[in-house]
Amino acid sequence: MSWRTVIVKNRCKLSYKNDYMLITSDGNEKTLHISEIGTLIIENTAVNLTAYLLCELSRYKVKVIFCDHQRNPYGEIIPYYGSHNASKQMSKQSQWSQSTKNNLWKTIVAQKIIKQAQTIYRETGNSSACEALMNFAANVSPGDLTNREAHAAKLYFKELFGPKFSRDSSNDINAALNYGYAILLSAFNREIAAAGYSTTIGVNHCNEYNPFNLTCDLMESFRPIVDSEVYKCRNFAFDDFFKSRLIEILNHKVVILGKEQFLSNAISIYVKLFFRTMETGDDELPEYELI
Known part of the structure; x- marks a missing residue:
């Protein structure tokens, strides 16, 4: 659906x-x-x-x-209770082992950097930057203790939006990125709450002032979908047309687990498998491919 x-x-x-x-x-x-x-x-x-x-x-x-x-x-x-067994789910969530969380975070970061590399190659054709990002992905450690994610992001955004670009700047590109990320955040929040878990208890993010620590963790590898759309519209003013393009990303088609799905459905599948992985201790998470 x-x-x-x-x-x-x-x-x-x-x-x-x-x-x-x-x-x-x-x-x-x-x-x-x-x-x-x-x-x-x-x-x-x-x-x-x-x-x-x-x-x-x-x-x-x-x-x-x-x-x-x-x-x-x-x-x-966000509703207080997204599932009839929310109390049980949150109790399990509070007991997730650190080693399992570290392994899952390694997988998430590696997936994110791989998607960034694919985005760079698809949008700019820069094979050397793509290769550098793939090397970052291959060297992510459990818990990303060497901070490959940050090193990759620095290279990625400058290759995508120019050498002077900074995520700290106030401009239309950053406004569009933040708007698109908010759409993703909402979609992930919906699925996390529906499964009965708390968005506040993260795998890596642990800011006491962030009510969406887990959401920020799970959406990481999906951010390049927003980045790609913003890149395509980068020469437009951040207006209603631009926003409508970003809202439509949830209706983009992707392939996950070998089947074609709307992105909104793929997010639901990804979140459910994440929780199953946390319960079994397996550090495998499905990857998606854009169509």
Whole structure:
């Protein structure tokens, strides 16, 4: 199943009736069944929502993202309990062994760097940078103690967006990257919560002020999908067209476990196999390939 990402841009009222979300604007009313929605982005601060609708969206595990006055993602709603056995799942999560976490983080980082190498070669044709990144991936240690991830990122972003590019700069490219990453973050949050686990207890990320430590861990190897889309649109202003392209990444087709899937479905498969891997101690995680 593929859920829709719905974005609300204009001044309107959102309410709930009989499993439908009602969108009322200028006296006109549209309806959308909540079961069809995966993510709802409230891009306009003038949008009015009822508490009833917000509760039902949470019950259906719909991710609701709120944007600030500049229309950039600022926060989201996560239900307290995404699964009937959430208490049991979180108890197991708190007891994950450090060695298993280190091995999983090694796999995640290596996958991420490999995807970065493939992105560089696909978008720029730079074989030497691709080879350098593949060497970084081959030398990731458990827990990434030698910080191959950071070394690879430094090379990767400068090759993709130019030698003067910095992730710390304030520009349209970084705004677009952050917007796309927020879409990914929301998709992973949905699956983690639905499985009954906490997004706060990570494998590598452990910032006490970050409510999404685990989410940040699991989405790492999927970030290059956003990077690739931003690269394709890099000469455009960061406008509604650009944002719509980023929102559509969840409907991109990928191959995972030998089958063609929408990215939203692939994320669900990846998260479920991650938790199974944590329980069995096996450090194998599936890789995806873009179509």
